[in-house]
Amino acid sequence: MEQINNLVLGAGISGLSCAFHLNKTQQQAIICEASNDWGGLCGNFSIQGFRFDKFVHFSFTENEYVKNLFTHNLEILVHKPELTNFYYGKWLKHPAQNNLQCLNFQEKVKIFLSFLTKPHITSTNYDEWLRVQYGNYFAEHFPMNYTRKYWGLEAKELETKWVGKRMRPITIKEMLQGLMHKKQKTLYYAKNMRYPQKGGFKSFLSVLAQKTDIRLNKKAVKINPTTKEVFFADGSRITYRNLISTIPLPEVIKLLPNVPASVQDAARKLRYTCGYMVSVALKKSYDFKGNLLFYVYDKEIPFARVYFPSIKAPDNVPAGASSLQAEIFFANDTPVPNKEIILTRTIQGLLATGIIQEKDILFTDIRFEPYANVIFDLQIYNNRKIVLDYLKHIQIIPAGRFGTWEYLWTDQCVLNGKNVAEQITGDNI
Template identity: 30%
Template sequence: MEEVPFVVLGAGMAGLGASYALDSAGVSFSCYDKNNYVGGHSRTLRYDNGFIFDEGGHISFTKNPHVQQVLAENVRGAFVENRLTIDNYWQGLRLPHPIQNNLRHLPPELIVQIISDYKTLDACGTASGNGAPAHQTYADWLHLAYGPTFAKTFPMAYGKKYHTTDMDNLTTDWIGPRMYRPTIQELVRSALPGTAPIPNYIDHFRYPSTGGFLSYLEPFESQFRIQLNKRLTQLDPVAKAIEFADGETISYGSVISSIPLPELISLMKGVPGDVLAASQRLAFSTVWLVNLGVGRADFSDAMVTYFYDEDVIFSRINLPHLFSSKNAPVGCGTIQAEIYFSEKYKPFASSPQNLIERTIEDLRRCGFLRADDRILLADAAMSRYANVIYDFDRMAALRVVHGYLRDAEVRCCGRFGNWDHAWTDQAFVSGEEAARAALGD
């Protein structure tokens, strides 16, 4: 049985961050992944006809200079840097993003009601900032932050499509800088014609010039000792042994895991029943990505569009050819639609082909596709773990699971190891932090 001083489970952003830190420390380690590619949820789908899609709209908007440098070096400086353009689709209107900073594009009667709600909140001193108490629901937070009219019309409608459940079921400890609350002066000014919009919190981004987002990560495959097609079947924390589906067994000194917690706990030997039950209460969404390659590229000036209408099947689309022109053949464009489900709240009850057909139908109805557009590629790809759902089971269940793993000396990292809402750069840094903890730094 091979002995490996440091083992990293998962070769996504977090696992590669851990590998980077271990490699920098000059220690012996191995990284294992069940897939036949590195990158995990940051993978890229490269189709034979020249269309390129990532697993979701991955771009690098990190301001962390260390992560910026690592990614830039991996593509030898061959990246594009651009301003992210976002808009919203609501009842036939295309609205600048974020909507609360651009009210002038809404119907007059809706503007009046939104401002009236807002004024009442401020006058009563009930307006809430990002420091909402942990017991408050996300629905409560939205009502207190924006008033009932705006909350119900926009973030609550979108949130149900994205999180797959009502906002009364969600906590508020994931919000951070994601939801901007303008002042009453900013709100009124945004309703006046000719005023400059307040920009979104994400402004500029970087993206590899060629090959999709995965190009940032592929050099690690040859730089580190990464073994692919290695599916974990058992982790024994007492014997400090790991078994893989191909029959290989290794022993380890320290282990760092970015495997989703429900999967990891189910594969650990001797897990107490309460820990197993807690892991099964951790809710997450699953996304189906409908990837379309089209014989033209002028669908929209916006790289990302959010959809609030309940009768539109997808919650968001992104146009990868606007991230980099190399993501599509010359003269062609790309559309990727995101459709969310969850085992706990909204089980998948369709078929990939139905999702493709419905997506094309809705894109035509919303004016993104024309009836005579040539669809050169139509594919649906599923990612079982898309986002952590911050419901009221999460905190207590996570405390039990992480407590057990801490006692078992299994260090976790990444979005589904830490079970949080980490972006790609944050996931990479969390892997580095887990590795430094394993090294005793």
């Protein structure tokens, strides 16, 4: 039986960061990863010379420490955030609320009048927040439709602390200008979108992984916090001094013995999205009008957004080719259609937007990820606290998006792992 000072479960970005920073202080740290590769949702896969990330990823961090880590010994590409929105045959610059000039006159009037008469209330959920910000008509036809696609829920089922700068409020002056004139200025919250020239987004994590002891195909099946042992599917076990878990909270609770019923119930009530990735290889070079990605509001089209690996970096495709990936999300407690249905409807939706032609499709691929994002429903904070308090009680240290049950961007995941390492060592790393 192996004895380890610091055992990290999960080789996603937060687990890698935690082990990397522990090792910087000469603390022994290893990572056990259930799959056959490291990177987690920041990983990628390749088919016939086409590389696809697992969902869309860019780095737009302004944190100098993380920026330097990501770009260490890497050549990078810097993109301007040229993003668009597809709305029933119309292409609107992002964010949509500032770029409504291409809509017909009748719809513009409805949006503006609704904005003038928007409710002035203290919002208690995301539905009310959207109506307060944009008025009923725009809220119902744009972000509420997108909410169903991205979160798999109605907006009224979500709270609002997660929003932050992800949704841009708008003034009456900006609304009028956006309704009347085509805007050139980009109003996205990120100024630059960075991406490695080679190797996909995962290359940003290379500095974290290259000197780290990562044990692949090492799936934890049981944790005994009393004896401080982790048992693995291959029959091995490891004892630890400190256990850092990036495993999703509902899953780590299943690995523990004698969990109180109240904690099990809280873990079951934590909601999250799962999702399909439909990847499309194209034998023709498309420029996709220079867009990095676009969002979709049409109810009939299943995917929430589409990104273009070939625009992110030419290295992602063979010469003369191009590619895209569509993302389709579901709440974990709702029915998920089978992959054949999703694949068919997604290709039909892509063709309906007119961005590609069927004759140029070289191949398609569909993959499923059981955890895509944390859902911030109205009960999240109470249920999360119950689970995290229990893990603290049995001395398991949570880390990462799903380990702490937070809506973390990649730079925040790196800093989260660093903070955990500092918590363990007492050092300022």
